[in-house]
Amino acid sequence: MASCGFSQLALQLLDATAEHLETLERGKERGLIEIAPVSLPGQPLGDNNHLGWPVATQTGDTLVLIRRRIPGHNPRGAGDGDTDSTFSMAMTSDDGGHGWSEAFDLRNAMEPSWHNRGGVLPLSHRYKFGPVNDSRAGYKLHLNAIGTSAQGTVVALCNYGAFRSTDRGATWTHLHEQFREDTTPGDIVYLGPRIVQHPEMGLCAFGNTVGYGRSDRFPNPVDGPVDLTHHSLVILHSQDDGLTWQKEIRELPRWAAQHEASAVCHEGELFIMGRDCLTNSTYLQIRVSNNKPLDVRRASVRHTRALDTPDIDFNPLTGRLEFVRSFREKQLIDLWSLDPADWESAEWRFEGVLFSGQQRGEEFYKSTDGFHPAGGVIDRDRGVQHIFFYSGHPNGPAGTFRLTRTLNTPELRAFLSDR
Numbered sequence: 001m002a003s004c005g006f007s008q009l010a011l012q013l014l015d016a017t018a019e020h021l022e023t024l025e026r027g028k029e030r031g032l033i034e035i036a037p038v039s040l041p042g043q044p045l046g047d048n049n050h051l052g053w054p055v056a057t058q059t060g061d062t063l064v065l066i067r068r069r070i071p072g073h074n075p076r077g078a079g080d081g082d083t084d085s086t087f088s089m090a091m092t093s094d095d096g097g098h099g100w101s102e103a104f105d106l107r108n109a110m111e112p113s114w115h116n117r118g119g120v121l122p123l124s125h126r127y128k129f130g131p132v133n134d135s136r137a138g139y140k141l142h143l144n145a146i147g148t149s150a151q152g153t154v155v156a157l158c159n160y161g162a163f164r165s166t167d168r169g170a171t172w173t174h175l176h177e178q179f180r181e182d183t184t185p186g187d188i189v190y191l192g193p194r195i196v197q198h199p200e201m202g203l204c205a206f207g208n209t210v211g212y213g214r215s216d217r218f219p220n221p222v223d224g225p226v227d228l229t230h231h232s233l234v235i236l237h238s239q240d241d242g243l244t245w246q247k248e249i250r251e252l253p254r255w256a257a258q259h260e261a262s263a264v265c266h267e268g269e270l271f272i273m274g275r276d277c278l279t280n281s282t283y284l285q286i287r288v289s290n291n292k293p294l295d296v297r298r299a300s301v302r303h304t305r306a307l308d309t310p311d312i313d314f315n316p317l318t319g320r321l322e323f324v325r326s327f328r329e330k331q332l333i334d335l336w337s338l339d340p341a342d343w344e345s346a347e348w349r350f351e352g353v354l355f356s357g358q359q360r361g362e363e364f365y366k367s368t369d370g371f372h373p374a375g376g377v378i379d380r381d382r383g384v385q386h387i388f389f390y391s392g393h394p395n396g397p398a399g400t401f402r403l404t405r406t407l408n409t410p411e412l413r414a415f416l417s418d419r
Contacts, residue, residue, distance in 0.1 A: 275307040
């Protein structure tokens, strides 16, 4: 059986067939595609053996990645959260993702008085991994968003607020007043993975709002059920290199309820893909242009259930927008593309399956978990895209992996279709 030189733990978490691993080996030999572990839960702290939801950016020749270290995805059977549970661990690589620094918990960049504001677990997830905690103290953000400014500053927004690094992720500064419950009105913002630099709006992050109450699946006495329809696009933007942030809400049509928007800025326009939370069977594509109404459409890419946060980026080699999604019910990561001039058609072209797991035929969220291939990095100098994802069990263990593929999509498509 081909193993790509992986450890037994890595093979267990990936759960790929021998045939697919052999395909990846051939692709690596041809310089088209490769996969490698980034972080595996070899020595977990307590129940915190789920290292998932990686997102990344590049500054200079350094990759900066943020991921979680928590008990799991599905709380039933995952164990309890504790002081070692963290939603934001930063890692860096100076060699194209082959070697990585030791993970740094962003909470350690916070002053002690802000470290556990409102409780050990962050505001958005107190319902999930521990005893009921009704405190509303904390930071009104969930998930990790990361990006690099025009000045080369790495900026991260996460469950613990806003952070900046001016030395390529070596050290971090916490902006403790940003997004705190006593400084920020409104509900919690669920973030998309990428922060982009816009020529007029400055740094921009994207998302949707969610109330404090728990869903019916996780009853909560605070506010009752959460309204999971998000008929708006939240844009968080900063004009001062990430030091302060403002929130803007753009209303969407009533048929459009998006979740965790992923974005790219191309020629002064924002092209956005979000999960369609009304149908749960496709994605919403949103274009934000100056002095024009929002352009909102349903993409042609279909699901049957279990939508995941996607990635969208612009490929400078092909001149096309490229969309990476996780097909969770089949445990696939695949690639689609669209000419920006054809945005209004919403007809994406299938380019190929980049990764295939689920060798044992297990069911997502019950015995199989992955992939969240969002927040990828286009490395123009190396001619590749780095896609980061996680794979494993919803109760842990799960690990973070790097999937690097050539920007020559036609050559990659030919290879994948010929396998």
